[in-house]
Amino acid sequence: MKLREQMPELTGATAWLNGEVTKSELVGEKPTLIHFWSVSCHLCKEAMPDVNNFRDQYKDELNVMAVHMPRSEDDVDLGNIKEVAAEHDITQPIFVDSDLKLTDAFDNQYVPAYYVFDKDGQLRHFQAGGSGMKMLEKRVNRVLDEMRK
Template structure:
């Protein structure tokens, strides 16, 4: 994906935690910035960044729509009990798509996790981070949009 592109269309059969199933049209109806957060339970960098991401979510959850997407890196990442344990351990409250068939990940062309895609209130991509990056940069870009 490139800056300025719209939230990609996706149809998913995945399970959702903390939410009913969301579609692209549901997300676009919300008139506020949207942050997609891609991660995996086997990703050490994801776990390292999770507490800071949780702080950002807690601080901005009323002004930004957050959607997390668990993207499996291997078959072991498809263990729902382990996913649930991590969600509980980090007290994650945002909608979480468990993307076992990688339908959402493919729509976003996710190659590395963690990955953060930040869209403005019109659904245009304004910030993108992938892999080992400083999560504080995400917050700075959120603050620019709200």
């Protein structure tokens, strides 16, 4: 995805965990952080406490949603996804993308990957990899500050 592009529709999930959300529920009132992760991704698991901290710290100002993107056949076991999500306290809605429909809509190739959308659903920041949480926090705060004005 390119900056300023609109958030894709959230369709094609093979399952939803922790409740289902739609694009129209995420766009309009507050910015959204969508993060891609995988059960086989070590960096994803290392970064999850930071993502969960974001979710909890900004719960009133920021929507947070996870997308589980499989990297191999072993990553599509729903029981395993549920188990790892519970182990890592992923309580936000999880779009299970075993058919890679949303992954393709985002043109995403990485886990972990982070997409920050403003309240109007425009992509404002993208980053991939396990480090850079300070940068992600800066970008989230920039979008939140714009909204607070």
